[in-house]
Amino acid sequence: MSNKQPHNPVLLAKVLEALVPLKGKKIIDGTFGAGGYSLGFLQAGARVIAIDRDPNSIKFANQLSEEWGEEFRFVLGQFSHLDELVNEQVDAIVLDIGVSSMQLDEGKRGFSFLKDGPLDMRMSGEGKAAADLVNNLSQKQLSDILFAYGEEKRAKRIANAIILARNESPIKTTLQLANLIEKTVGKTGKIHPATKSFQALRIAVNSEFDELVTGLFAAENLLKEGAILVVVSFHSLEDRIVKRFFASGSGSVSGSRHSPQIEQEAAVWQEIAKPIKADRDEIENNPRSRSATLRFAIRSASKARTPSMVGLGVPLSKGKNYA
Ligand SMILES: C[S@@+](CC[C@H](N)C(=O)[O-])C[C@H]1O[C@@H](n2cnc3c(N)ncnc32)[C@H](O)[C@@H]1O
Incomplete structure (x- = not known):
């Protein structure tokens, strides 16, 4: 790939740190974009299966395929279906959600209020x-x-x-x-x-909250004991969902003294990391990173939960899907 990146990956160094050691790992990059994360994983010795719903990602994926051969594979699709799109066990799943710079920068995609274009905004x-x-x-x-x-x-x-x-x-x-x-x-x-x-x-x-919740549960379903789920989100509404998803699967008792009978469920997620933010240097070099939050946790051996929006703080989740 050329050195000039169409999308400057956010928090990549910290994502790599969370995944160490990468050598020999098989990783799903569920939000391929321009492939900045995937390239980082490949360079660190991992094999990558990449997913993106935006057909414009294909040209970047082709460049990586040429360079990395069988170490890299791309699937066009939504990460909400990642457990169907990828039919094999992996060591890690990484989601860097939201829009890419390419999507924002191209007026004709309709994402930007600064550039004239059709009012489109569809990633796919x-x-x-x-x-x-x-x-x-x-x-x-x-x-x-x-x-x-x-x-x-x-x-x-x-x-x-x-x-x-x-x-x-x-x-x-x-x-x-x-x-x-x-x-x-x-x-x-x-x-x-x-x-x-x-x-x-x-x-x-883009039904982004439905995608996020379904994607998180799909990851829970696909990942086996010891595997890691890493999520980078870009605003508080997304981050709240990720935080509550991990917390609700942590097996901790959430009852109060008014409802003391709640049974402790087995933890599906363990070693839940504290939220990680970009440091001053990264924010200076890449202002988009200011609002990013990285969270990750390790999958336990417990059975995956039945997907549910309840308790995750998803806005308008009570049957009001207008898209
Ligand atoms: C922030 S960018 C990722 C950038 C990437 N990490 C990189 O380094 O180039 C987010 C990407 O996720 C894709 N995306 C967002 N929601 C998706 C979904 N539900 N399924 C698949 N791809 C999605 C977008 O099309 C976009 O390309």
């Missing part, structure tokens, strides 16, 4: 695009999404403005939406006023 290029949601959901549905997935306090005002604007003509482009939001709520603070709404729509379009 399939299913409903952001424009479908923005132009068809009710005011309440839009407001719920913006509030729950973007923690946007001005969700109702923005949703109202969207309804009024689309009654005139459909909202088709990123800048149309970004400008509408800016006009509605004004510019306050450092971040662009459309940041949270764009995050919320992206999460809805």
Whole structure:
């Protein structure tokens, strides 16, 4: 691969540290992107099976295949199905969730409120695009999404403005939406006023929380005793899910003095590491790393749990999937 990376991998050194020793390990990189993590694993002597739902990743995967032959394999698909996509035992699964720089930087993908393009935001290029949601959901549905997935306090005002604007003509482009939001709520603070709404729509379009929860349980199902699950997340809503997933599988008793009868379940996850953040040097070199949190834990021999969203703090998880 060339030295110029289309996506600067976040927390890679710390991910490698969590996985040491890598030599001879078989690792699933569930979010291949431009292959920065996969390359790091290969260079450290591991074999890699990579997954990504974005067909644009294929060209980067082909470069790695050429260079690394049978040490590397790529599968186009969603990590929520990783236990079906990969039919063999592995030593580690790594998820670096969210969007890649390539997806954000290319205006025509529709992820960025700074670049003009169709209001798309689909990582896989399939299913409903952001424009479908923005132009068809009710005011309440839009407001719920913006509030729950973007923690946007001005969700109702923005949703109202969207309804009024689309009654005139459909909202088709990123800048149309970004400008509408800016006009509605004004510019306050450092971040662009459309940041949270764009995050919320992206999460809805790609069913990111469903993917994350299903992916975590798929990893639990596939991994055997002693194997490691590593997750890097980029905002507090994601990190809360990962934290609670590990905690709820740790076998610790969660009852209170009001419900003292809770039976202790066998731990599925052990040696749960404290959250790890990027250090000052990395943040200086790669500002995207500022919001990243790394968590990992080791799989025990206990039976995998039945997947469930309960108790994981998944926003809008009560049957309101609008995408
Ligand atoms: C932050 S980037 C990963 C970057 C990668 N670690 C690298 O070094 O280049 C996230 C990637 O995960 C992919 N992705 C996000 N959700 C996914 C899912 N549910 N299934 C498969 N791939 C997913 C995105 O398409 C994107 O390429």
